[in-house]
Amino acid sequence: MDHAIAATSLTKRYGRVAAVDDVSFEIAPGEIVGFLGPNGAGKTTTLRMLAGLIRPSRGEGHVLGQRVPGNSLRDVGTMIEEPSFYPYLSGRDNLRHAALLHGGVEPGRIDAMLAFVKMEAAAGKRVRAYSQGMRQRLALARALLWRPRVLLLDEPANGLDPVGIAEIRENLRAVAREGVTVLVSSHILAEIEKLVDRILAIEKGRLVFDGPLERLLARAEALAYRYVLRATDVEALERVLREAGLAPERAGDLVAVEVDAERADALVSDLVQAGVRITEARRESDDLEDAYLRLVQADARPA
Amino acid sequence: MRGFAHVVRAEVFKVLRKRRTYVLAGLWWGLLPALVLFVGRLVHVNFGGTFVDESGGIALVVQEIASPYGIARIALIGPAYVSPTFYMIVAALLAALLIGEERGHAMWKTVLVAQPQRFPVMAGKVSVAMLALGVLMLGAATSGALFGALGTTFLPTTWAGDWTGLAWLYALQWAFCLAAVLFAFLMVFLFKNIALGVVTVFFLQGLLEGLYTLYRATVGFEPVNRLNVLFQALRLQQRLEAIPQYFFTSNLYAPARSPVADLVRAVNTGGGEIPQDALGQLLGAGITLPHAAAVMAGYAVVFGILLFWRFARHDVE
Structure with missing residues (x-):
């Protein structure tokens, strides 16, 4: 078995609309991969196909070397969209039910998982009384219950406050250290950035990027740079930039502007030649969100 | 096979933690026999020794109604005569619990990851519904006998009765209910709204059968004689x-x-056949148990195939 997860031409059509269109990727055992995309891009549909919940219109998914749906899914833990539970059962009983369904877990495992997500105190309460954050943490405990070798996580930090987000991130890091393969989708890009080494980006059902995080950032930089400029005459600076066909954004006495990579080196000298006295010029480094947006915008641009 | 056993254990765990299960048991095991015993007592007190009882028939009636055998038998018969019948109510509520809640609480995505093989999942759920129905029916028979035993202390009743025949009828009725359970599962699974699915379980067959009866009574099937010329x-x-x-x-x-x-x-x-009018149909005129068994097996096969086929192809959105 070479890959923990593999998608081959995975496609899901609803009538004439392709929710996921010819998506292929492979994830090695132990990798932690971020799955990026705006809402409706096809992340959840892809994860559902890999979890055997929906049938692809074309292509196939493999988990741990076996085509899904199949028995290899018994080694998979999932959190897909909103965490769901039987509201009339307690948190502990929901985990017991899942464990029974799976065929049982080792003694003490349920308590260990409740402790792992810091839910021991509330474990006896019915889930209907849980907050969003508690549900999210309980869902993670359930996903880890049978020591899965693969985790498929869809927006695991959705609806959480910053503390909850940090806790989920810490939990996932701990899981990753145990060698579990993780495919985690999110549109909170900052969270992915702190967790993953590799990014899959999907837009309108098509995979638009597959590679290391650094390559995504570099590729976005290659598309455009963002400069922040200060000049003695801000109005003149703005005017010259507009005349050059750029779209300056002014904030106080600073002007931010995005410049194509090929024009970036000449920007400041061009401004000086136009008679603008630049007192400060710095190039902003991208975070993942900027990089991703640029990537998507570039792909959406007509050729 | 192991997947099936896991599903059965998990669903039994769930059913035992649902208040609805105990409400059904309370109604069938407590309220019904208590009511029957009360009616037996009323009949005995109000008619026993009066002119109505000149031939001693009241003691016979009380024995038929409120003896251990009588109450156990009414616990089988009674639920088949209310509308919607108690058997269908139980089937629909179990379907809503075991299937409807998975959709209502978006639990399919959890269930089908914990247990990815769909056939054992559905087979396990149907089996647990049949198991729950069986326990409820067995409990109804037992509680009927116990209430009847209590009645022997203040009513002129005995333990006499065809217990073997009654046990056979209970077993048959339980087996026949497989078709009802599969029908309830199918309806609750097909309808996205659980309440609509449950209402359909209660009334769809009655509606179709009523429409047929109405059409037969008003229009009749004579017009098909024209077709009969050809066929x-x-x-x-x-x-x-x-x-x-x-x-x-x-x-x-x-x-x-x-x-x-x-x-x-x-x-x-006088021992002859019951006329096949509306009342006759209610009593099961012209329907022998072997015939009914064959028909219900047919229904079970059809509903079962539809249910498992739909479930196997279902996309969990």
């Missing part, structure tokens, strides 16, 4: 008029209703 061999009219023999309701309750049919046959028709 002599098909005997369309006879076939259409024989449809009530295959109605879901009358066949489903054939075991539970057979003691009443036997009683009516013995009392009103």
Whole structure:
């Protein structure tokens, strides 16, 4: 078995609309991969196909070397969209039910998982009384219950406050250290950035990027740079930039502007030649969100 | 096979933690026999020793109603005569619990990851519904006998009765309910709204059978004689008029209703056949237990195939 997860031409059509269109990727055992995309891009549909919940219109998914749906899914833990539970059962009983369904877990495992997500105190309460954050943490405990070798996580930090987000991130890091393969989708890009080494980006059902995080950032930089400029005459600076066909954004006495990579080196000298006295010029480094947006915008641009 | 056992264990765990299960048990095991015992006591106190009782028939009536055997038998018969029948209520509520809640609480995505093989999942759930129904029926028979035993202390009743025959009818009725459970599962699974699915379970067969009866009474099937000229061999009219023999309701309750049919046959028709009018159909006229068994097996196969086929192809959105 070479890959923990593999998608081959995975496609899901609803009538004439392709929710996921010819998506292929492979994830090695132990990798932690971020799955990026705006809402409706096809992340959840892809994860559902890999979890055997929906049938692809074309292509196939493999988990741990076996085509899904199949028995290899018994080694998979999932959190897909909103965490769901039987509201009339307690948190502990929901985990017991899942464990029974799976065929049982080792003694003490349920308590260990409740402790792992810091839910021991509330474990006896019915889930209907849980907050969003508690549900999210309980869902993670359930996903880890049978020591899965693969985790498929869809927006695991959705609806959480910053503390909850940090806790989920810490939990996932701990899981990753145990060698579990993780495919985690999110549109909170900052969270992915702190967790993953590799990014899959999907837009309108098509995979638009597959590679290391650094390559995504570099590729976005290659598309455009963002400069922040200060000049003695801000109005003149703005005017010259507009005349050059750029779209300056002014904030106080600073002007931010995005410049194509090929024009970036000449920007400041061009401004000086136009008679603008630049007192400060710095190039902003991208975070993942900027990089991703640029990537998507570039792909959406007509050729 | 292991997947099936896991599903059964998990679903039993869930059913035992649902208040609805105990409400059903309370109604069937407590309220019904208590009511019957109370009616027996009323009959005994108000009519025993009066002019109505000149031939000593009241003691016989009280024995038929409120003896251990009588109450256990009514616990089988009674639920087949209310509308919607208690058997269908139980089937629908179990379907709502075992299938409807998975959709209502978006649990399929959890269940089908913990247990990815779909056939064992559905087979396990159907089996747990049948197990729960069986426990409820067994409990009803037992509590009926116990309430009847209590009645022997203040009523002129004994333990006499055809217990073996009654046990056989309970077993048959339980087996026949497989078709009802599969029908309830299918409806609750097909309808996205659980309440609509449950209402359909209660009334769909009655509605279709009622429409047929209304059409037969008002228009009739004589017009098909014109077609019969062309299709002599098909005997369309006879076939259409024989449809009530295959109605879901009358066949489903054939075991539970057979003691009443036997009683009516013995009392009103001198042992002859019951007329096949509306009342006759309610009593199960013209429907033998082997015929009903074959019909219900057919329904079970059809509903089962539809249910498993739909579930296997279902996309969990």
